[in-house]
Amino acid sequence: MPASEVNDRIQAIWFVVSRIPKGKVSSYGQIARMAGLPGLSRYVGYALRQLPEETEIPWFRVLNSQGRISFPPGSPSFLRQQSQLILDGVEVRQGRVNLKLFGWNP
DNA sequence: TCCTTGACGGAGA
DNA sequence: ATCTCCGCCAAGG
Numbered sequence: 001m002p003a004s005e006v007n008d009r010i011q012a013i014w015f016v017v018s019r020i021p022k023g024k025v026s027s028y029g030q031i032a033r034m035a036g037l038p039g040l041s042r043y044v045g046y047a048l049r050q051l052p053e054e055t056e057i058p059w060f061r062v063l064n065s066q067g068r069i070s071f072p073p074g075s076p077s078f079l080r081q082q083s084q085l086i087l088d089g090v091e092v093r094q095g096r097v098n099l100k101l102f103g104w105n106p
Numbered sequence: 107t108c109c110t111t112g113a114c115g116g117a118g119a
Numbered sequence: 120a121t122c123t124c125c126g127c128c129a130a131g132g
Contacts, residue, residue, distance in 0.1 A: 001129085009129095028114055043129060045113035062113075070113040077113080 009037060013047040020061040023089050024104035025097055027065045034106075045070070060084035067099040 012035040020026050028041040037043060048059045060081040064070050071078035073095055085092050090102050 006129090032114090039127070040129080041114040042112060042127075043114095046129075048113060059113085064113080065115055081113090 009035070009040075009043065010047045010050060012036060013044055014051070014057055017048070017059060017062060018057050019106075020058055020104050022058070023102070025061045025063050025067070025085070025090060025099070025102050026104045027063055027067075027099075028070075029065055030104075031062060058084075061088070061104075063097060063099075067097045067103075069095045 013031060016031050016034045017026070028044040031044045032038060032040045035044075044062065048062065051057055051059055069078055069081050069092075071081060078095065082092050082095065085097065090097055
């Protein structure tokens with residue numbers, strides 16, 4: 001596995017995530033498909049984990065297929081993601097977002 | 107290599 | 120709606 005390809009996949013994923021508009025959310029599976037990597041939803045999580053803390057890429061707009069935050073409730077990461085979404089104007093209740101209302105449909 | 111680990115997803119109960 | 124269980128698949132040990 002060439003490290004260059006690994007980077008290409010991560011770049012592709014970061015790019016798609018960077019396109020999610022403010023006020024909207026996506027899912028790991030949707031990002032994987034849009035990045036040309038169908039079936040690699042888990043890989044999206046891996047790619048986002050590689051982001052530096054200061055990143056401008058809106059990683060917090062990526063939720064699981066049920067619209068739930070994929071971090072343990074109450075954990076630092078969970079709280080950061082939740083507050084970022086609120087800042088976007090996204091309604092979050094019990095770590096959950098209504099995809100019918102806030103889902104990103106390009 | 108083999109085994110474990112996940113920021114996942116879908117089906118079933 | 121909630122909870123398991125299982126399939127998936129690249130990484131890292």
